[in-house]
Amino acid sequence: MRLMQLIYTSRPFGFGPEALDDILMSARRHNRANGITGALICRADLFVQLLEGPRSAVTRTFGRILQDDRHLDVALLHADDLETRLFPGWDMRDDPPRSWMWSLAEVRAGAAREATAASVRAIFARLAQEVAEPVRG
Template identity: 45%
Template sequence: MRTQGATIITDLTQLIYVSQPFGYESMILSGILNDARRCNLRDDITGALICRHDIYLQLLEGPSERIDATFTRISHDDRHLQVNTLIRRQVADRMFGNWAMLHDPVESLIWTKEQIADGVLDRLSPIEIIGMFESVSRNARPEHAN
């Protein structure tokens, strides 16, 4: 955050994307979470990852340039297929400020495998997607923390 005259300018970007796991297994997920937490601490990025064998749904928040660099790395990571940005917006506050990367083991994801395959995320409004992450943030348990 910087100030310009009496105006406070924030450069806090929130990005939500979806991808499909390639070769989903616990070791791959652990690697993704460890990499994310290490890089996110370094880059002042926070967020949450909701995942299961058929979907990664992730919210990232931090400085715009660092979000862009992180998303570029994710887009080129062969552990992710069909990476698709759902929402990108400027925000005043972090939703997951206490987590370099919260892992939600799909307790918040209410859609079936069939609904995901049928494109349910393409039909949700940004408000519905953000609302789901707000619920994850409110209900996060310490065992899912960094």
């Protein structure tokens, strides 16, 4: 089975703790059923999400995201074959932005639009190295 890694950005519509919880619960349930793992980094005005898993499942999931009215201005940053998952134990890891990630001012100035695929993959690789307990369910 060929694995794929996909990273995209979007702007959340109607962002708040309840909306984020709903997105995470839905993503975890869907991802577990489809063999997808990944991580979601969010700020009040930006989502950056990494999905990894079987190519067909990741492609279908991204298609659903494109149709989801909770995501605006969806932009694909990276899609490629994958040898090893970065987040093998995570249906969907959710982490607050770290001080070493883009600041809110950088996000508002367009950091996500100007980011290279390699720089965003490096953010997720660093996040994957941080110790945290997987959330399943």
